Amino acid sequence: MRIGDLSAATGASARSLRYYEEQGLLASARSGGGQRHYPETAVERVSLIQSLLSAGLNSATIQDVLPCISNEAIRTPWLADRLTSELERVTKQIDDLNRTRDILAGLVEQYRVD
Amino acid sequence: MRIGDLSAATGASARSLRYYEEQGLLASARSGGGQRHYPETAVERVSLIQSLLSAGLNSATIQDVLPCISNEAIRTPWLADRLTSELERVTKQIDDLNRTRDILAGLVEQYRVD
DNA sequence: CTAGAACCTGACATCCGTGTAAGGGTCAAG
DNA sequence: CTTGACCCTTACACGGATGTCAGGTTCTAG
Numbered sequence: 160m161r162i163g164d165l166s167a168a169t170g171a172s173a174r175s176l177r178y179y180e181e182q183g184l185l186a187s188a189r190s191g192g193g194q195r196h197y198p199e200t201a202v203e204r205v206s207l208i209q210s211l212l213s214a215g216l217n218s219a220t221i222q223d224v225l226p227c228i229s230n231e232a233i234r235t236p237w238l239a240d241r242l243t244s245e246l247e248r249v250t251k252q253i254d255d256l257n258r259t260r261d262i263l264a265g266l267v268e269q270y271r272v273d
Numbered sequence: 274m275r276i277g278d279l280s281a282a283t284g285a286s287a288r289s290l291r292y293y294e295e296q297g298l299l300a301s302a303r304s305g306g307g308q309r310h311y312p313e314t315a316v317e318r319v320s321l322i323q324s325l326l327s328a329g330l331n332s333a334t335i336q337d338v339l340p341c342i343s344n345e346a347i348r349t350p351w352l353a354d355r356l357t358s359e360l361e362r363v364t365k366q367i368d369d370l371n372r373t374r375d376i377l378a379g380l381v382e383q384y385r386v387d
Numbered sequence: 388c389t390a391g392a393a394c395c396t397g398a399c400a401t402c403c404g405t406g407t408a409a410g411g412g413t414c415a416a417g
Numbered sequence: 418c419t420t421g422a423c424c425c426t427t428a429c430a431c432g433g434a435t436g437t438c439a440g441g442t443t444c445t446a447g
Contacts, residue, residue: 161444163393173394174435192443194394207376214373217433224380239381246377249370256367259328262321263360266338270352277423287424288405306413308424331403 162187162195169205176205182218184208184225214249276301276309283319290319296332298322298339328363 162173171179179185180195185204187195211221224242276287285293293299294309299318301309325335338356 161393172435174437177395178434190443192394193396194443210369210373210376212434214370214377242377242381246374246381249374249377253367253370253374255324255327256363256370259324260360260363260367262324263328263356263363267353267356267360270356275424286405288407291425292404304413306424307426308413326404 160197160199160201162197165197165201165205168202169209171205171209179205179208179218183222184218215252216245220245274311274313274315276311279311279315279319282316283323285319285323293319293322293332297336298332329366330359334359 160168162176165171165176166173169176176185176195180187185201185208187197187201190196207225208221211224212218216224220241224238224245274282276290279285279290280287283290290299290309294301299315299322301311301315304310321339322335325338326332330338334355338352338359
């Protein structure tokens with residue numbers, strides 16, 4: 160599939176897909192003329208990248224965590240630690256957001272027109 | 274209290290406190306020489322602002338939602354709707370983050386060195 | 388072959404809360 | 418009065434993913 164197809168399939172803009180590639184998160188094959196071609200599996204990969212980005216991981220961290228050229232899982236204690244640390248960060252973020260949701264719910268109550 | 278005290282009490286930098294004021298989120302009285310003075314209640318207000326910012330509300334939205342000059346609660350259907358809509362957004366964000374946490378947890382499992 | 392859609396690279400713009408530096412004023416203790 | 422800590426305004430910089438524009442190339446349908 161070409162970049163427009165992948166964009167349509169994932170909701171990521173073509174600009175973003177090129178950026179992911181530039182950051183080493185997403186590989187592409189090139190046609191003779193230089194145009195990008197992606198395997199079907201790229202859809203899932205982009206979806207994963209989107210999830211991690213929306214969780215607040217930056218592209219450098221995602222690159223550390225998801226080596227993209229080799230499909231081989233690189234299992235090192237360092238990587239496990241890194242992932243665990245990000246997991247903790249996200250968990251803490253969720254806790255914070257839950258507190259804030261309660262605050263918002265309280266405000267909704269307080270400001271409601273009776 | 275002066276800006277340094279409020280900063281120490283809340284963890285927000287003086288820069289941020291001035292910014293909150295500039296955005297209409299936080300009021301201050303001024304001494305003859307122009308220095309800011311805050312009532313004790315400012316601590317709680319800043320804390321609320323911090324929570325809302327960390328939940329992804331921008332200052333314009335917070336300003337809409339928390340009129341700062343008047344302490345009077347401005348109860349309008351519009352405000353209640355606005356708050357409800359932000360509440361829904363945060364709730365959705367929490368759901369997304371929970372999904373991403375699961376993804377990360379799965380990766381931790383997958384990449385763990387056995 | 389040709390038109391037009393889709394793609395390419397490179398560069399600059401945007402958001403927005405925060406950091407930071409410059410240059411100067413305020414305030415309280417000694 | 419002096420000193421030093423604290424504060425003032427103004428202005429510029431940043432990060433980082435994404436938008437957008439320009440100028441050019443590739444691909445595909447007719």
